[in-house]
Amino acid sequence: MEKRVINPWKWQDDRSYVQAVEVTKPEGTLYVSGQTAIDAEGRSSxxxxxxxxxxxxxxxxxxxxxxxxxxxxxxxxNVYTTSTAELWSHFNIFQDWIKKHGIKQTSTVLEVKSLFETLKVELEVTVVK
Incomplete structure (x- = not known):
């Protein structure tokens, strides 16, 4: 697999994402359903x-x-949240996680009216190899 990041500007660097990622010659693509704070027994946090x-x-x-x-x-x-204000106050956790893994991803953050049961944040990704 080969990845190429496209960033016509520099301002997105402080926001922990890139404008576009081109992937050529992938061995596989994994589309992951939105992951939330549900425990191993299926209970929503x-x-x-x-x-x-x-x-x-x-x-x-x-x-x-x-x-x-x-x-x-x-x-x-893609990040879905019931409160961008609450999410931003903990955005450093998100940024540290991205930095720890060396991720260069495209992103969209959407505030939604609600998520399943008591959930506040949901993360949906595409991964390649």
Missing amino acids: TADMKTQLILALENLEQVISEAGYESKNIVRL
Whole structure:
């Protein structure tokens, strides 16, 4: 697989995403359903945004790993949240996670009226290898 990042500007660098990613010669593509703060028994978290974001990232990593892919090869990450204001106050967690894995992904953040049950954040990705 070969990846090429396209960034006509520099301002997105501080926001932990890129404008476009071209992938050529992939061995596979993994489309991951939105991962949330649901525990191994299927219970939705009632915790705060910070706690839910951390668990959603852990769940995302687990799905990617069990599929035989690596988080560093995420090329698209969509974030759905019930409150962008709450999410922004914990955005450093998100940025640190992206930096830790060396991810260069396209992203969209959407505030939605609600998510399943008591959930506050959902992460949907595309990963290549």
